[in-house]
Amino acid sequence: MNILQFNVRLAEGGAAGVALDLHQRALQKGLNSQFVYGYGKGGKKSESHNHYPHVIRQTPRLTSAANIALFRLFNRDLFGNLNNLYRTVTRTPGPLVLHFHVLHSYWLNLADVVTFCERVKNHKRDVKLVWTLHDHWSVTGRCAFTDGCEGWKSGCQTCPTLSNYPPVKVDRAHQLVSGKRQLFRNMLALGCQFISPSQHVAEAFNSLYGAGRCRIVNNGIDVATEAILAELAPMSESQGKSKIAVVAHDLRYDGKTNPQLVREIVAAGEKVELHTFGKFSPFAGENVINHGFETDKRKLMSALNQMDALVFSSRVDNYPLILCEALSIGVPVIATHSEAAREVLRKSGGKTFAEDEVLQLVKLKKAEIAQAVFDTTLTAFRERSRAAYSGQQMLEEYVSFYQNL
Structure with missing residues (x-):
């Protein structure tokens, strides 16, 4: 063929x-x-x-x-x-x-x-x-x-x-x-x-x-992510603050990232450490780490593997691969309501949340977030997600x- x-x-x-x-x-x-x-x-x-x-x-x-x-x-x-x-x-x-x-x-x-x-x-x-x-x-x-x-x-x-x-x-x-x-x-x-x-x-x-x-x-998920996945050791919960990731190609675009929600997450102060991955981050603060746009998939996946969760607030995506990738490596996704997020999360038993609920969830640790989003243990969530998004x-x-x- x-x-x-x-x-x-x-x-x-x-x-x-x-x-x-x-x-x-x-x-x-x-x-x-x-x-x-x-x-x-x-x-x-x-x-x-x-x-x-x-x-x-x-x-x-x-x-x-x-x-x-x-x-x-x-x-x-x-x-x-x-x-x-x-x-x-x-x-x-x-x-x-x-x-x-x-x-x-x-x-x-x-x-x-x-x-x-x-x-x-x-x-x-x-x-x-x-x-x-x-x-x-x-x-x-x-x-x-x-x-x-x-x-x-x-x-x-x-x-x-x-x-x-x-x-x-x-x-x-x-x-x-x-x-x-x-x-x-x-x-x-x-x-x-x-x-x-x-x-x-x-x-x-x-x-x-x-x-x-x-x-x-x-x-x-693609072949590169599958190869990375095979090498990544599952991470236990981070120590200290909850580590929350936000990923977008251009972090200024409010269709992909809700800036008000992210600023409210930053305002949580000592309870949350925000990590952004993307160009032109407008977010700043003592608890904000801007990594810039990461073109190396291995580095991005390794960094996400350290996180307690990924926050997803896009209104314009349709079946976003970043969600599949994060879920496949065992990182829970906290998503605001959208058809795209609901559709992806449904495959692994997850659900979406209102913005005020997101602000409470980001203060939790990885196992607690997995329980809240997927109604199961962190280990069971990882196994379920790895199978759900097979390339x-x-x-x-x-x-x-x-x-x-």
């Missing part, structure tokens, strides 16, 4: 983590897999490009720069296509799966992608199309993250905020939503099979495009899906 994975980034972000993990696991199983990504930092080749086999950078720097500049006015990516891969795809001997992940974010024009798929399908009948939906972009006029907005249900009439990712200066979502949805219907007509790791994303897609059109395959299970579900296309 031949597989091409497509994602805007190679090794940054949750969707990239899933796509890259599928690529690596497929290679381990002897499948012929390649990973096509848009661009790395600054529109250049990804810093991780040489760390992984069979990866292809797709988008010229000028294309991504032009899309970034013009998206704020036009609300869509005007440039970028997959045409340079046409011969590679059509001349591949045997069945070929084109597996799309995140195609937005300044690297591809959606209409050109659909046209490419139509040409390929006409030329090579044994090409199969799969698209994993990691966010709500398929149902909205512009946004990837709805942040609680349900305007997409009525055609994105007036956007309540221009700052939802990808941000804009002028709102054209209502003008674009109908044409954009028709392009997704064209993909369905080509036989494209849609998958989401998230039940609520799948339900949103199915409400527009038809019952059962999007199936669910939950995310799992190997994710691969087996996807390979079975590929084979049954």
Whole structure:
């Protein structure tokens, strides 16, 4: 079996983590897999490009720069296509799966992608199309993250905020939503099979495009995390203050991190030591340790292993890998109410909490937190979580899906 994975980034972000993990696991199983990504930092080749086999950078720097500049006015990516891969795809001997992940974010024009798929399908009948939906972009006029907005249900009439990712200066979502949805219907007509790791994303897609059109395959931890997990010794409770972690790529973004809640945790003073992992931390205090953005997964997991809990307050994630990773290494997660957190925690018997409850839980030690969140002992929670978020299970579900296309 031949597989091409497509994602805007190679090794940054949750969707990239899933796509890259599928690529690596497929290679381990002897499948012929390649990973096509848009661009790395600054529109250049990804810093991780040489760390992984069979990866292809797709988008010229000028294309991504032009899309970034013009998206704020036009609300869509005007440039970028997959045409340079046409011969590679059509001349591949045997069945070929084109597996799309995140195609937005300044690297591809959606209409050109659909046209490419139509040409390929006409030329090579044994090409199969799969698209994993990691966010709500398929149902909205512009946004990837709805942040609680349900305007997409009525055609994105007036956007309540221009700052939802990808941000804009002028709102054209209502003008674009109908044409954009028709392009997704064209993909369905080509036989494209849609998958989401998230039940609520799948339900949103199915409400527009038809019952059962999007199936669910939950995310799992990647091969790197599994290797780290095998080496990490379970940590007992920390001594002294309760050690609480907050993790986000950009800690300033209030969609991912509730700043007021974090400041109230800091205000707990002597009872809590807050550890942040991410760029641009706005949090400070005698009981705050800002570690910065940690690109080394081993170092991040080792640091999280020392924590009593991870606090998760994102409103925009859909099936966040950081939760799967923390839970897999035996770190309890204290999450505020959200569909994403409920869905992930449910797999290991956990629950979410109101903000005032979070402020009480962060003062507890690891075993007490495990009991409160998962209603079981710390040891039982660790065993349950390690099994619940298996990346190997994710691969087996996807390979079975590929084979049954």
